[in-house]
Amino acid sequence: MSANHDRSNLLEVRGLTKIFGTLTACDHIDLNIAKGEIHALLGENGAGKSTLVKMLFGSLEPNSGEIFWDGKAVKITSPGVAKKLGIGMVFQHFSLFEALTAAENIALSLNDGSPISTIAAKARALSFSYGLPLDPDSLVGDLSVGERQRIEIIRCLLQTPQLIILDEPTSVLTPQEADKLFETLERLRSEGKSILYISHRLEEVKRICDRATVLRHGKVVGHCNPREETAASLARMMVGSEVKAVERAPAEGIETAPALLEIRGLTRKPATPFAIPLKNINLTVRAGEVIGIAGVAGNGQGEFFESVSGEVLQQDAGSVRIRGKDAGALSITGRRLMGAAFVPEERLGHGAAPRMKLSENLLLSRHATDGKAFVGSGGMVKNSAVYSAAQRIITAMDVRKSAPDPEAAALSGGNLQKFIVGRELDRKPSVMIVNQPTWGVDAGAAARIRQALIELARSGSAVLVISQDLDELFELSDAIAVMHNGELSAPLPIAEATFEKIGLLMGGAEPGHAEHSLEIA
């Protein structure tokens, strides 16, 4: 419109602001994306990245601010408008329909009325030309997360967008799948398309992005060329202070230490048509060590955690043994009484009851194991003891909250996770099993949780960590096993483990068959 808008910018954002209640999620954001560049949007969880891109894609309405597309002022009132302009989006939490086929999913977003078979053929051709093979007739519910992301990408490309927004695309991919994605992105850039790349993985941002905009607490705190920065300097911009590195003292005498958690031939049939069956899983965690379980999301980790924690009971009581005794037929409480503690992946609903106070959540999970401390004679709850224990955990884990004893749902995801982990650590369990310990937790708090888990192990407990974050597993594990399609590999000692080896196992390669698996990836 006005002459001062540079036509070399495909998208220009000025003063974009979004307020939710009292929280300013995005505060006067300025952002320029040039034609043919890969632009990184960096920031911690909760920095406002997702809110910003949702406004760019029309799923959220900004409170104020302007957006210029190709030099013209535009109002993006709906995803339909965004698509018409030429903005495509690959979502972080996939927006796919599980009960429909890949082709039907693609057809739904195209809206051009051509028959499904034509769309399927187009999708197949495009997917092969980009080296992202895809079977349009397969049911989405049956596909791995990596394959689902291919559908999202192909669906986005079929709309021939000028700007492609990718929200944390590699968080669900194996390193090899991520490499494939980067090749695709570089090819798209060479075709003159612009890409807005959201991630908190700094190494990959340094590798593929031309420019970066860093957000913190909803504000732009800097622009930079990621290639000229180090991972540490980028992290400092994101967090605002130095992040303390996790220290892991070498574990000693593990081989002779008693096995506190033993999984013997654990097998489980799929509970739902889209669930993963567990196939003959064997694993031993000894006193003093941290074992990590890596794997792409949806390869049976959830099913495995449910079986080990007692959310689902086993037919063979000997398939889960805690401190040398059969525990497979025991409930969660039974297993807790044997000295085990569990932190599930889902915080609200599994880890905590959302509408109950933190102290009540503490009582819920520990009334059986700490009966004497929290429940007095005649079954009366000692409210003051529960309250002071909750406050002790809140202080120990530095849980940030708005009230002395708020409802669990009132906390941010990261702070609630600190409380839940702290609640279990407070018991000094001899077996600790954690699923996704720091998902959505900011860098400082994540370091604190990881350090606490290592210290728990070194004081003589067995710690098992299931995570999709390889950096995290390398930071805290003594050995890493990989879960793929319901099977668990033998643990690889950390000294021998490399990103590449673990990545191949995540992609389904048998150890020693690495060259074959590259084609799969």
Place this chain on the structure above:
Amino acid sequence: MDITVNILLTIATAATPLLIAAIGELVVERSGVLNLGVEGMMIMGAVGGFGAGYLTGSPWIGLLAAIIVGALFSLLFAVMTLSLATNQVATGLSLTLLGLGLSGMIGTSFVGQPGVRLPNLDIPGISSIPVVGKLIFGQDPVFYISIALTAAVMWFLFRTRTGLTLRSIGDSHTSAHALGIKVIRYRYLAVIFGGACAGLAGGHLSLVYTPQWVENMSAGRGWIALALVVFASWRPWRVLAGAYIFGAVWIGQLHAQAFGIPVPSQFLSSLPYLATIVVLVLISRNKRLTMMNTPASLGQPFVPDR
């Protein structure tokens, strides 16, 4: 022979209102909305249809009125649950209670009045052919509508783009919204379609089945239609099968009671329910297929965050 034909005809008459109401509700639930007000919309259709037919003397105007009353009544549910995001279960239940009460009040002056009946199809020379003529060419018009409606809904849901969009909304309204699909608009249309169907089913009761107005004359048929949708795992042809099994066993047990078979009548009365459930459970043993057809977002209110 004549007795068999007559029994078959009564089965069709008993199954038709169930089929129509259930097919309408199936479309509603496929869009992810659970409307428990079928019974209420049905009885409103029945009283509206009877009233319009009685006052104008035309059963066709009555039938049209039944459809319109059912659709308007469902609009109330749509505004509450879709625009105001109220709890669908509670709103649906109150819709049923409101419908039963309101229809009784509207219908006080209709009680005991002679109604008008929709004439059966009569094609000279063809409808009088023994057996086939009566069964295929001699039934009431709503019967033909019900069969055509089932076929049309099947074609719509599984062969058209709009049907695919509707199913996708039922599977995940957040994903659909993210794609720019107008979730609320689709659901409004689905709910109104379901209301129109329930109204038509009610009109069949008061203009064909028993052409008169009796308070509570829907007698729980709306609830049976609701159950049929679930037990048929949201698939149209199974709804058709379920409705006819229910109708057949219903008529069968009535005859059995009339013959004085030495079985407690309470047991016989419960047979239609038992038989329908058993058969539909047996045909939906395939868990995978059932999962695929179950609308995953059923009953969840949708509030787009903007």
